[in-house]
Amino acid sequence: MSKLPNMFSIKHFLVVSLALNISLILRIVYDNEDGLGGYMRLRKTTTYESDTESRTEVPITHRLRLSTSNFANSTSTDHAEDRDRVINLDHGDPKMYDKFWRKMGDKTTITIPGWQSISYFSDTTNICWFLEPEFAKEVVRLHNVVGNAVTEGRYIVVGTGSSQLILAALYALSSHNAAEPIDVVSAAPYYSSYPLMTDFQKSGHYKWGGDARSFDKDGPYIELVTSPNNPEGHKTGPVLNRSNGLLIHDLAYYWPHYTPISSPSDHDITLFTVSKSTGHAGLRIGWALVKDQDVAKRMTKFIELNTIGVSKDSQLRAAKVLKVVSNSTEEENTQEGESFFKYNYEVMEQRWKQLRAALEANGLFTVANFPNGFCTFFNKKTENLPAFVWMKCEKDIEDCQSLLSQHKIMSRGGKHFGVSQRYVRVSLLDTDENFNLFIDRLSAMQL
Amino acid sequence: MSKLPNMFSIKHFLVVSLALNISLILRIVYDNEDGLGGYMRLRKTTTYESDTESRTEVPITHRLRLSTSNFANSTSTDHAEDRDRVINLDHGDPKMYDKFWRKMGDKTTITIPGWQSISYFSDTTNICWFLEPEFAKEVVRLHNVVGNAVTEGRYIVVGTGSSQLILAALYALSSHNAAEPIDVVSAAPYYSSYPLMTDFQKSGHYKWGGDARSFDKDGPYIELVTSPNNPEGHKTGPVLNRSNGLLIHDLAYYWPHYTPISSPSDHDITLFTVSKSTGHAGLRIGWALVKDQDVAKRMTKFIELNTIGVSKDSQLRAAKVLKVVSNSTEEENTQEGESFFKYNYEVMEQRWKQLRAALEANGLFTVANFPNGFCTFFNKKTENLPAFVWMKCEKDIEDCQSLLSQHKIMSRGGKHFGVSQRYVRVSLLDTDENFNLFIDRLSAMQL
Structure with a gap:
């Protein structure tokens, strides 16, 4: 009789202790730093994807997943190292664009002589x-x-x-x-x-x-x-x-x-x-x-x-x-190349689709709906696809940033923007790998 | 009788008026600006050497002149446009180094890809x-x-x-x-x-x-x-x-x-x-x-x-x-290349030689003498060859910067450095053309 409760409480203690550790580390970083410097401090306690990893050349269509039913079937994000990895979606570091510029090959290469x-x-x-x-x-x-x-x-x-x-x-x-x-x-x-x-x-x-x-x-x-x-x-x-x-x-x-x-x-x-x-x-x-x-x-x-x-x-x-x-x-207008704006509009459109599906799946957050508008550049109605998602926690969640940090997602809480911590800002401009990890964690998130 | 004085006074009036204009323009620029921005304002009123001109490839030995007897026999600086040209030796713009880096060819060329x-x-x-x-x-x-x-x-x-x-x-x-x-x-x-x-x-x-x-x-x-x-x-x-x-x-x-x-x-x-x-x-x-x-x-x-x-x-x-x-x-130590420091030490040494000779010729300014010192890098005694010359006007000259500006040399007066206008700082890091013009004007300068 006495053995089972003991084992149960040790396991529980370990889980609670680990969660507390991660939460505390993140909290220290966030409470002290609003800028980019906080990233550096965290670096020593977590595994951050190397340049090489984040720049792997994978066609975008292989990475992006449309329906919520696919979220459980993660590809690259199934590895143990990915499960433990803290993803930094605090800063809006625009690593998403790496892919387009690699596709452009040497079109933007510049050579500068020494003088x-x-x-x-x-x-x-x-x-x-x-x-x-x-x-x-x-x-x-x-x-x-x-x-x-x-x-x-x-x-x-x-x-x-x-x-x-x-x-x-x-x-x-x-x-x-x-x-x-x-x-x-x-x-x-x-x-x-x-x-x-x-x-x-x-x-x-x-x-x-x-x-x-x-x-x-x-x-x-x-x-x-x-x-x-x-x-x-x-x-x-x-x-x-x-x-x-x-x-x-x-x-x-x-x-x-x-x-x-x-x-x-x-x-x-x-x-x-x-x-x-x-x-x-x-x-x-x-x-x-x-x-x-x-x-x-x-x-x-x-x-x-x-x-x-x-x-x-x-x-x-x-x-x-x-x-x-x-x-x-x-x-693009003469069908000769790939338009920067068209390409990246499609990336953002895809990311917002995944995001909305994930948010719908867990029901913990609300996000604004944006009206479509006529875009004089594309000469048609287009969507509003912000670089960040601004989420409000529902139910009894008082600190949305802390909730995300428990799921190893670094974000920026509402207090930094002059409002309550029920709000949080998350960057949508990171690599496909990190964006997909975010979507996976968001869709699996439960209170 | 009445004709001569009339002509005389018109000529005089013109000379005085032109001198006054240049002096006033320079004074406005200097009084309002201590930084680099003043250069831009002056640009519209003077001829400044173009990038192409300043980057003409001429072996340094042809440009540098050793003895004061050579000062009258200017080469490129004899052109009418050079005589009228204001030279800007205010900022310490290090254009002197262009020549060394061109000599180095593609050794310092860098290629940066678009991503x-x-x-x-x-x-x-x-x-x-x-x-x-x-x-x-x-x-x-x-x-x-x-x-x-x-x-x-x-x-x-x-x-x-x-x-x-x-x-x-x-x-x-x-x-x-x-x-x-x-x-x-x-x-x-x-x-x-x-x-x-x-x-x-x-x-x-x-x-x-x-x-x-x-x-x-x-x-x-x-x-x-x-x-x-x-x-x-x-x-x-x-x-x-x-x-x-x-x-x-x-x-x-x-x-x-x-x-x-x-x-x-x-x-x-x-x-x-x-x-x-x-x-x-x-x-x-x-x-x-x-x-x-x-x-x-x-x-x-x-x-x-x-x-x-x-x-x-x-x-x-x-x-x-x-x-x-x-x-x-x-x-350089293995006799394979040209040492950056050795090359530029020789340029500075040459410039200071010309400068001291020119100063000796006119006797209007005093400049400090620097003791030589043992240089651990060159492993021998070397000279102190500052990037600027700090000159003090002698005789009754109260404003050294104004005196130089009358000779179309832009410099920076002592008041900007917390001392009297009897002092002036002149950059020695400009192109050979501008440095030589400075030496020519300095050696020809009289009260």
Whole structure:
């Protein structure tokens, strides 16, 4: 009689203890870090897929599975190492794009001779004197091809990723003689890095003012508008609309594979980045389209004082990549090539189908439904296919991030975006292997 | 009688008016801008040599002239366009190095396929998770080859140029809970960008405290030490040496072609940059050797919040360039190649010879004499050959920068370095064409 309860309790103790360990490790990492650095700490306690693994060349059709009935029949994800592997879907690391660029072979290969990039200067006739003319040309061409932004009469400012451009824009828009720093606001849920980026320098020019919806001061302010929104995925606009407000539009995801392109954006300051458009996050290249000359000058000055310009090599690579994206679109129209946007729209469409099926299977989370919209780029109705899924836990689950971490899925909880931990953001841009693991775990998940 | 004075006064008026125009344009640029942006504004009013012109392949021996008697017999600089051309020796743009790298042919050529640099991450096991392992390896190797820095037990943090690393170090060293920002000081004449970089964000963490020699507060401080010093060229150390002081050593010029390497540097935080070591300013790559793990973590965090890492492409290019520099040194020892440091030491030696001869010819300026020193790298006594010449105007000249600008030489006046305008800094790292024009104008200069 006494033997059975004893064995039972030891097993139970072991399971509870292991779950607690994993949960605690993840919690420590998350509570301390909102940025990318947390990844590194976790690395030592888990197995992370190597570059080689994540870059295995497998035709996309073999990886993607359509129906929920297939979820039990995992292929590569059946291995023991995969079952134990923590998958990091916190950061939106765009590894999904690796496959398309490998398919393109040497079309985007670039050769840089040793004597290139000696001078600090790229174009001394341009306000943004470190902007490579070739990159500027391809930015304009791509926006014209896609129809997602007005470029005429705009100054282009290149940045070390759009992060640097957000800081440059805050610097440019704030009055440097003001007694108080200007408030920087954004409607919750807002991009989790906005408060951190705004406040880490403890600048006397600007400070984080919180959720735009609850901003009740009379003074001037800067509103950060992310559309489609990160984390939610909806198209958005400013929520305050007061005469003393200044706007920065972060349109990182306003590309046809994520959202229907309704019309060319036409704002005072609009930010884009290659990290989320073409998937080249390691290039650290973003660009701003700026209406006002003086703002463009001040943004340039910021980047001059911050980093004395932006890597020429990465600008040249970005120029080549944007050129191939534009070419691929034009070739698609003449049936000669594979369109970057069409290919990646199909990947995202497939991923969202799997995701919705998995969510339906477990019933633990709710996710918004997005209306289809007419896309001027594809010239037909297309779906809204955000780069992240923003999930709300149902039933009595108070901490959605912790629930996922118990299932070895690293994600980013609602508190980082200014809302409750019942919400969580999960990246959909990882490798097929990791995305499939996520889907498998999600569909098998039970309370 | 009336005709002659009239003609005379019209001619005079024209000359005076033209001189005034040039002087005013230069003055506007300089008064508003200390950084690189001023160059761009001037561009529209002057003729600046095109890339093609500056990259003409002419053997260095044909360009360099040894004795003052040759100064009148200029070669390429005799053209009318050269006589009218403003030469920009303000920034230290290292165009001199173009020639060496062209000589190296395809040794430093790099080919990057389109699928490279997709992920944000370079090495998730490293504190500096965006540091490319290949770049880190070549940094360590080069320091070992040159013997200018201890790398053992150091953390390497890569930055978008050493500018970003200076800011990262200020952020890392300051106490974020302090009531007052920590004072940042440097001994005058200090690098002109230090005050601007420290204060442009109006940070609550740190603020510019001025000349270290006149710093009389009791509290904690950060001292920036540039050795060899920019602008002076002397080897320096901290001037305060108090127990509550923190040090950042900026050793951008501690390479054997500029100064005798006396021993490996061994400081808490040491900064280097490819801009001034190999001449690749357009890469925007610098690195820090950091003793304390926590400081390395905080510097990494700064770069994460500032630019989410550093261009991978430029790190890979920098790795290749550093590798070729190390190889060239080893090949030189086996008589197989041309040593980067030997070649560029000879260029600098030649330039300083021409410069001293020209200065002797006109007697308007004084320049320090530097003692020779034993260089452990060259294993012999070598000269101190700074990248800039720091000149003091003699006689009654109050504004040395204005005097040079009247001779169409853009330079940086003493006030930017915390001293009087009787001093001026002139870059010696420009193309042979521009350097020769500078020497010609200097030797022909009269009050």
